[in-house]
Amino acid sequence: MAIISTTQGEEAIFGDSVITTKLDSAISWARESSMWPYIFGTACCAIEFMSVASSKFDISRFGAEVVRFSPRQADLMIIAGTISNKQAPILKRIYDQMTEPKWVMSAGACACSGGFYDNYTTLQGVDEIIPVDVYISGCPPRPEAFLDGLMQIQKLQAKPAKYLQQRAKREFKGRLDA
Numbered sequence: 001m002a003i004i005s006t007t008q009g010e011e012a013i014f015g016d017s018v019i020t021t022k023l024d025s026a027i028s029w030a031r032e033s034s035m036w037p038y039i040f041g042t043a044c045c046a047i048e049f050m051s052v053a054s055s056k057f058d059i060s061r062f063g064a065e066v067v068r069f070s071p072r073q074a075d076l077m078i079i080a081g082t083i084s085n086k087q088a089p090i091l092k093r094i095y096d097q098m099t100e101p102k103w104v105m106s107a108g109a110c111a112c113s114g115g116f117y118d119n120y121t122t123l124q125g126v127d128e129i130i131p132v133d134v135y136i137s138g139c140p141p142r143p144e145a146f147l148d149g150l151m152q153i154q155k156l157q158a159k160p161a162k163y164l165q166q167r168a169k170r171e172f173k174g175r176l177d178a
């Protein structure tokens with residue numbers, strides 16, 4: 001006679017077993033599994049992000065669907081689109097208002113390097129003003145590339161202490177820093 005288990009998911013796998021871990025690892029796991037992105041979307045790349053957030057590509061599979069438009073509630077800034085020099089101080093202020101540990105993804109040619117807007121109005125890469133953790137190429141990047149970038153940040157988050165120390169040692173100084 002077959003025994004049919006009515007339990008599902010983690011209960012079926014772990015049963016009554018006990019898991020031990022370090023507090024830091026548990027916190028990192030919780031953080032990487034529930035990132036709250038802030039989208040600084042200014043142009044076509046932001047439209048591509050809408051695909052990432054919608055059902056076909058479904059960013060919620062990675063626990064990052066809670067998009068927030070307050071920097072105080074977000075830990076991942078995604079810059080998607082062309083950034084003009086006039087917008088640069090606003091972007092910097094929003095970044096500064098986010099609490100640590102915070103992460104930055106520069107999505108698409110315009111955010112990474114100014115793209116084909118090689119002119120006096122356009123910031124030639126957001127890393128001129130804030131530190132960037134992951135760059136995504138493309139014009140625009142495919143939704144899969146956004147998801148890949150998110151997974152790269154999740155990997156960095158798995159062992160954040162070492163990475164954040166390295167990032168601090170680089171002593172980033174942007175051109176808007178005093």
Ligand code: SF4
Nearest residue numbers: 044045108110139140
């Ligand atoms: S990288 Fe291409 S798609 Fe993205 S904002 Fe610039 S021009 Fe638009």
